[in-house]
Amino acid sequence: MEFGHIRRSEHLPARIAGQIARDITEGRMRPGEKLPTEHFLAKALGVSRSVVREAIAQLRNEGLVETRQGVGAFVTEAHARPIRIEQDDLADRQSFRDLFQLRVPLEIEAAGLAALHHTADDLRRIDEALASMSGGEKWTAEGIVADLVFHRAVAAATGNEYFSVFIGFIAERISLAIDAARAAAVLEEIVEVTIEEHVALRDAIASRDPKRARKAMKMHLLGAAKRLDLTLEGYEVASD
Amino acid sequence: MEFGHIRRSEHLPARIAGQIARDITEGRMRPGEKLPTEHFLAKALGVSRSVVREAIAQLRNEGLVETRQGVGAFVTEAHARPIRIEQDDLADRQSFRDLFQLRVPLEIEAAGLAALHHTADDLRRIDEALASMSGGEKWTAEGIVADLVFHRAVAAATGNEYFSVFIGFIAERISLAIDAARAAAVLEEIVEVTIEEHVALRDAIASRDPKRARKAMKMHLLGAAKRLDLTLEGYEVASD
DNA sequence: ATTGTAAGGTTGTCTGATAACCTTATATGG
DNA sequence: CCATATAAGGTTATCAGACAACCTTACAAT
Numbered sequence: 456m457e458f459g460h461i462r463r464s465e466h467l468p469a470r471i472a473g474q475i476a477r478d479i480t481e482g483r484m485r486p487g488e489k490l491p492t493e494h495f496l497a498k499a500l501g502v503s504r505s506v507v508r509e510a511i512a513q514l515r516n517e518g519l520v521e522t523r524q525g526v527g528a529f530v531t532e533a534h535a536r537p538i539r540i541e542q543d544d545l546a547d548r549q550s551f552r553d554l555f556q557l558r559v560p561l562e563i564e565a566a567g568l569a570a571l572h573h574t575a576d577d578l579r580r581i582d583e584a585l586a587s588m589s590g591g592e593k594w595t596a597e598g599i600v601a602d603l604v605f606h607r608a609v610a611a612a613t614g615n616e617y618f619s620v621f622i623g624f625i626a627e628r629i630s631l632a633i634d635a636a637r638a639a640a641v642l643e644e645i646v647e648v649t650i651e652e653h654v655a656l657r658d659a660i661a662s663r664d665p666k667r668a669r670k671a672m673k674m675h676l677l678g679a680a681k682r683l684d685l686t687l688e689g690y691e692v693a694s695d
Numbered sequence: 696m697e698f699g700h701i702r703r704s705e706h707l708p709a710r711i712a713g714q715i716a717r718d719i720t721e722g723r724m725r726p727g728e729k730l731p732t733e734h735f736l737a738k739a740l741g742v743s744r745s746v747v748r749e750a751i752a753q754l755r756n757e758g759l760v761e762t763r764q765g766v767g768a769f770v771t772e773a774h775a776r777p778i779r780i781e782q783d784d785l786a787d788r789q790s791f792r793d794l795f796q797l798r799v800p801l802e803i804e805a806a807g808l809a810a811l812h813h814t815a816d817d818l819r820r821i822d823e824a825l826a827s828m829s830g831g832e833k834w835t836a837e838g839i840v841a842d843l844v845f846h847r848a849v850a851a852a853t854g855n856e857y858f859s860v861f862i863g864f865i866a867e868r869i870s871l872a873i874d875a876a877r878a879a880a881v882l883e884e885i886v887e888v889t890i891e892e893h894v895a896l897r898d899a900i901a902s903r904d905p906k907r908a909r910k911a912m913k914m915h916l917l918g919a920a921k922r923l924d925l926t927l928e929g930y931e932v933a934s935d
Numbered sequence: 936a937t938t939g940t941a942a943g944g945t946t947g948t949c950t951g952a953t954a955a956c957c958t959t960a961t962a963t964g965g
Numbered sequence: 966c967c968a969t970a971t972a973a974g975g976t977t978a979t980c981a982g983a984c985a986a987c988c989t990t991a992c993a994a995t
Contacts, residue, residue: 467979468752492945503980505745508946509752512708516756524946525987553855556808557801564800571928616790617797621861665928688811688905707948732976743949748977764977765956 467502468509472517475510479519479530490520490528551629552685558625559676559687562606565622566656566672567665569612577612581657584608588650603630605653609672612660652678708749711740712757715750719759719770730760730768791869792925798865799916799927802846805862806896806912807905809852817852821897824848828890843870845893849912852900892918 478484490496493511497504511528514520522528569577584605603626610622652675659668673690680687718724730736733751737744751768754760762768809817824845843866850862892915899908913930920927 494945505979505981509749511946512749512752513756516753522946523988525944526989527945550856553857556855557804557857557861560800560804561797564797568796568928615793615796617793621797688808734976745948745950751977762977763957765975766958767976 468506468513471496471500471502471506471510472513475514476517476519479514484530486530486532488530490530492527552687554625554629555680555683555685556687558622558629559673559680559690561618561622561625562609562676563669563672565610565613565618566660566668568615568618569609570660570663570665570668572614573612573660573663577608578661580608581605581612581660585650585653585657588653600630602649602653603627609656609660649675649678649682707742708746708753711736711742711746711750712753715754716757716759719754724770726770726772728770730770732767792927794865794869795920795923795925796927798862798869799913799920799930801858801862801865802849802916803909803912805850805853805858806900806908808855808858809849810900810903810905810908812854813852813900813903817848818901820848821845821852821900825890825893825897828893840870842889842893843867849896849900889915889919889922 475484475490484490490511491499493504493507496507500507511520511522515522515528518531520528521531573581584601584607588601588605606626607619607623610619613619652671656668656671656675659671677687677690715724715730724730730751731739733744733747736747740747751760751762755762755768758771760768761771813821824841824847828841828845846866847859847863850859853859892911896908896911896915899911917927917930
């Protein structure tokens, strides 16, 4: 018995958009070039103009084309396109580790900057996150969320929004992966030490000592990596 | 005389999508919740169904909602949404510096990892980038591009794709900003020292000495910051 | 030479209809 | 009673055609 994928034609506009997107990213259409008119494309592809319009709308949304009413649709200059990162990639262990590896220097730097720049408000939010971690006795979904909130709060305290965005993204993905992959039972016994590490980090930030904050964050992340059975090179010997 | 930009009411569907997007990101609509039907929205907003459809299509491709034919449109779970970073943010000097500040730890880490993991191919690509930098006598657009290629090549040599993606994004934005803001004349006289720094970095990577590679990258970035008249805290005293 | 006007083409929006699809309720047969 | 089939209604997906808004170009008017 063979079920074979029924080509659910997964959204007609998306397929058309994908095809045009490939034409653009692979260089068959150059920046500044004008796309055929909607009428032409509709006729050529054998679909209605609505479908073509939706496809073009998607391309516009992805930043690949710009449209001007009464004129046409044009391929955008490459540098105007936004970055976009899908998930689905961190399913395997390799990419999980890669993501963690990316996280380490960012978080360490953030801790240092947070020590320098945090406001009273920032510190209050960090303390709140810490409280909600200690409060709940369980290292369940809420614990994971609280951890995420804590790291976000630290990132926010840098006063640099890029750190918030990037760390928020990374930490969230990692927390999710942990949530999915690890048994809660294993993690419960190590929750205390984790909280200790967080408290140490919080105090270092509060004392406005960037060096100590960086060290505390580094210790925390290395501890986390160890608990997750990850090995990170270059951090046993690195001086800071 | 003031002309002020005429508010071209910039695309009806985009405004509607924006409004709904705000409802979602600001928590007024919860993940899993069903949106009103297209008919209802069209009636309620006083526009045609086409416009509503286009708005929803935009939300779908931003990953904020999912639609199921014959059922409806639903707010997606937050963790399924892709990250997306527009430019438009780094117009002012503040965010330019913020971006640079984010770049520093990433590039330093990447240099260390590149020293550990680079293959012969990676090194070849780094050398090629270096050659095209030294080759062109001018620090024009081509010079900027070559610099970008160099940093990308280093990032690729880490063997960690996340570094490639993030650094690629950041470096490109920064290079563009430099291209736009700085006079080429000023930069021409310092091109030699920049190339020297790149060569030092390349050699450190080639010798598979992560500590030296990190240091070389750090020196390069601090030098670049200085040339751009940026001040980065925490790097005069930080040990590594 | 500058300004006004008309024409044609393209995207934006509207309207209405049909197809494909899902859910739920009801009927049917065991 | 239970499982399956069928029907009904609602929703999104697609189609078709029209008009509106807008831009460009060419040409006429001043």
